[in-house]
Amino acid sequence: MPTQFDPPSGTRDFLAREFETRERAFSVIRSVFSRYGFEPLGTPAFERLDVLMGKYGEDGDKLIFKILRRGEHEETGEADLALRYDMTVPLARVAAAYGSQLPVPYKRYALGPVWRADRPGRGRYREFTQCDVDTLGSVTPLADVEVICAVNDVIAELGIGGFRFLLNSRRVLAGLLEAFGVPAGLGAGVLVTLDKLDKITPAEVSAELAGRGLPEANAAKLVGAMTGDGAAERIRDALKSNEEGSAGLDEVDALLSLLAGQLPPGRVVFAPAMVRGLSYYTGPIWEISAEGVPGSLGGGGRYDHLIEQLGGPDVPATGGSLGVERLLLLLPEAESRSRLDVAVTVMDQRYATRSFAFAAAARSAGLRASVYLGASGKLGRQLKWASDQGARWSLIYGRTEEEAGAVTIRDMTTGEQSLVPVGGLAGYLARLAH
């Protein structure tokens, strides 16, 4: 039951454990991309409304969160800003704004929240994290290969196995449409339907193609060629005498050959039926599928004219997007993490300065430490708190310790206690931290 204290529909609060799990994953992503020489880019949470509108198609426009004009114009009910919907439009704006200040090629990643007014559902949020990695200004297939390798390393380093890259080329698809006699006007629609081959049966796809106006015989042939065992070989045969298709195959083969040297065997496969929904791709396209996971973990490709279409400069570009929220669901379960390494009792307010100093010593040794902030002077209560924090050690300082000029260190797992002279505490803590 949602209550008045829940976060808005489609958004989430992240308490410590989940926050830290996500942060650790983000940190892997940042570190891998940086190792490849991709640099970070941060753009504002909102853009001017006109920068976003009309860039995502009619359906996309409806999902943009719009922000009301402030000040005297508020009453008009007009919006002048909108929340970031993806990372690509801001990239195009940045490329236009800072052109000559950016390195060539400009290799950047962007990791952060985007907002879409989608109907919230299982695993579908209105605020979710997106991560894009792109290279602007390079036409060589090496740039495509580099993006795929970097994305591969991210997923592998997150500890996720059983995934592979499905590789295709828009030019292979264009060749196929020609080779199977699809009229030019039907091309885009046919691709949208073919994209469903992993969701509905071949017969259903054929029926939908026929519904779009493709003669039934062509539809059946096309679907037959693209499905079942040996599809890749049948497609290769079908494209042999097709110029665009052959060029596409060469593109795919060049990438397969380069990737073979970098990725584990079987990590990347030619997938002629893989379409990628978005029409802006111009060359190689790829998608990441994982065993037992519906949909993809990410995808991308070459989009040589998109940056210009979005208002940026005319630069070739290739890149990809990681399905961060999906990847997070696949992470190996994180160990329950404690909040503290060292819990320091405060047996009496007159020992408080001492207790603070002990906690500071523990922090200097690289341990997380805090003094007891509750109201009880009872050791049992304070140790209960220490245990609730997941502390590995408690430092106890009372009258006995004061008289001995020492502090008791209690191992919270075994219950063993040692009396350590105050002068030797720093060294002792350093050994514990080790």
Added chain:
Amino acid sequence: MPTQFDPPSGTRDFLAREFETRERAFSVIRSVFSRYGFEPLGTPAFERLDVLMGKYGEDGDKLIFKILRRGEHEETGEADLALRYDMTVPLARVAAAYGSQLPVPYKRYALGPVWRADRPGRGRYREFTQCDVDTLGSVTPLADVEVICAVNDVIAELGIGGFRFLLNSRRVLAGLLEAFGVPAGLGAGVLVTLDKLDKITPAEVSAELAGRGLPEANAAKLVGAMTGDGAAERIRDALKSNEEGSAGLDEVDALLSLLAGQLPPGRVVFAPAMVRGLSYYTGPIWEISAEGVPGSLGGGGRYDHLIEQLGGPDVPATGGSLGVERLLLLLPEAESRSRLDVAVTVMDQRYATRSFAFAAAARSAGLRASVYLGASGKLGRQLKWASDQGARWSLIYGRTEEEAGAVTIRDMTTGEQSLVPVGGLAGYLARLAH
């Protein structure tokens, strides 16, 4: 001149260098707070409109960015969501929502952007980073001390010197109002005016107090007591026979004594004229001032009833807020950072697989590495690119190297080159990385 490609007014794009400077500072903040046992909390960028409205006073309400209702209701021009304005209201909501799941005390920090439709100006943004650290559920002054120590460590660890904490108590101020005959109805206004003692002259403050209806003699006496040398002692004298004031002084002295054991000498001083603008504080208050920096670097205090007023549970609370954007301005200038450690040439497309493997070997050794993605086959052009990336080494592999079964490693600073057998490359790179 703003162009159509600039980010919206009052917001900023962060290209690599600035992004990384900020990230490094954020990482210090996170690590210090975590060392004290404060845990992170993440809340959505927007809240339901009714959660935010009416919480920040009339002026605050005007600065809230409101988000239009989506879907069929869009045409009404009504808003139902609003961008996060601070970290305190979301904290109150979280405390109400997850009460029993949260540890006691609940020590959390929140670091992230907030949005305010303020008039943009020098150092004033509409999207800026805020960092709050708070302890809910503890009444002991140790909790106040812990927050101050943690904030102190953050600033010190950022490499910023010459700052100090101004310490006062709301109860000292209440006592002063009584002792100097300020009518109860004028109290709040008088405090607002006294808060300007660091901005306008004592005479101007007196005049403003008189304008608020305080008899001129009282105003002059009050301002006289609070300004000039020995103000702290004069205030102590004036409060001796005032119950509330004495209790406030005891509170201040208890904190001063505890902090003396933790902070460098002079890092914290009693500042009876320090008011803190916000009326919700109930006990100790503090502010961080730095030499030559107008305004404060942060501030905080105890606010035992605020969480309840904001719709949360009735819990005692103390905490503070770091002026992150101001702190960032004071950071020691970051060294110009390179994008790559190792730049790998691609002298010929048939060497591309090799080049990728060399780059991968460098990354395995912990170095940032990338292959050349440009169109030129000329060594000079490729080395120019390597140098533009700030690479420390270039790996060159051409026909000579192929025949020798080796790779040339060029030190980009000295120009020295070594021919390293391919089999020994991993070891060589590991030594370079060391």
